[in-house]
Amino acid sequence: MHTKATASPYLLDRHKTRLGFERAAHTYDANAVLQREIGHRLTERLDLLKMQPETVLDLGCGTGAISEHLLKRYKKARVIGLDLALNMVRKTRERGGWFRKPHGICADVARLPLRAQSVDMVVSNLMLQWCNDLPAVFGELVNVLKPDGVLLFATFGPDTLKELRASWSKVDGFTHASRFADMHDVGDALLQAGFRDPVMDQETITLTYSEVRGLLRDLKGIGANNATQGRNQGLTGKARLQAFLQAYECFRWENGLYPATYEVVYGHAWAPRLLPSPLPEKFIPIRKL
Template sequence: MQDEYQIDKSRMRQSFHRAAKQYDAAAILQRQVREEMLSRLDVVKLDPEVILDAGCGTGHGLSALLKHFKQAQGIALDIAEGMLVRSRTLFPRYKFWQASPRFVCADIESLPLATASVDMVWSNLAMQWCNDLDAALQEFRRVLRPNGLLMFATLGPDTLRELRAASGAGHTHVSRFIDMHDIGDALTRAGFSAPVLDVMHYTLTYESVESVMRDLKAIGAHNATVGRAKGLSGKGFLQQLRQGYETFRHDGKLPATYEVVFVHAWTGSQPYTAPGTSPVQFMPRKDSQR
């Protein structure tokens, strides 16, 4: 039986491609989370040569990282070509960059990058669009070099709780988000060491349900689950949504809650080995005594 919360990657790609031009104006949460992630780099001892921004969006995260790590080279990777087109406008050949970033259109769950080719993987609010968290983390572990850093932020299960409650039962109206403890378990399975995870809650406020939906559409965050309603939502559903959401109004505003899980973990000193395999050690032969 098909999982109704599985992401339709084709629909997701099209949504983000179309949203690229107006994305920055509506990406309030993404900016706030990016600044929080950048502030956490102050306590990280790392001098990366190559940084991968996985799910780079319009490129502001990678731009900030390359200004922070001035000798690093960057890889901007996104599933939507429109996002990469916007990203390119941020990267003229400034003197503090060794080279312009490489731009790669690909899925996080299947990275077209060589094993042990990057020193740092960064991802700001993209991991929630993965169908297989284990596959994505295995790919990150594969492309990272020994003593490499994985740093990402993703959405937890408390995200958009008001919209979920107001939309009621039936079709999937909000994506399913993964609990912090399950993310920690997946990091361990993927071979990461010393994972650190914590949660912060952000609340954006709106005048109406329509403005909530407008912002989600502007950043490309359409409902891309296979269990979504395939036809147009009728007036009855919209009226139900308005009435249900009104129960959350506070101080004249409608809240939209986001649970953000912040993660960083290291690869350790050992080189990558594929799941189900182990390195073979050859010991020098000792001459037998006679």
């Protein structure tokens, strides 16, 4: 007897993901308080990397805040902003000065349109959680990075939006948020793809809201729509939304504020070193018996 394998309800719909960010390109900056703060903390870690890269890739560039920082930090580098959403790429290309702006590419990280060994550094702020297959994505990055190139990233861990997920679980059986990879699983995926010397750490950041609807507005404003395959394909009715808001009440603090937890995973890893070419056969010493 054969059973048909069913896809995980947490697999992300790439079209739905892209559409959410396309629509949010003009509202993203006004709502991306957390994303800016994490981006600031991420780019501070560049101080530890004593590099002067020629080409830097901002992977999942959004509206280009990281790309603009990279232009200022590495004044001679070519900065490329890559995003799945074309409207985000257009915003990124508006960054910078008159004579120097980021290059923009609209593409899927699973199929990078870049030459092998053409990038010295990849910086990615809160994009990897939108990928279904981390080892495959990391494999793409190993391919485009030069030997000894570096990947620096921030992504979300499993405790992210735990209050939202727990509240919705009391209302229905649909998926309402992505399933975020554990820090150790991300590290294993890096090694599986061929990266070396990964360094990982995490922190928890809690945002607070005077009302839960404020959290929902922020998520919509940055384009972080529910793109899971197991989501409710119809509209969320008033009764179900009210039941969700009521369930969230159990998380309200004594001061009346509602928390939204984000587990932030930071990491960096190095591309494989350039191995020395093997000696020509005539120079291989032969051991005499």
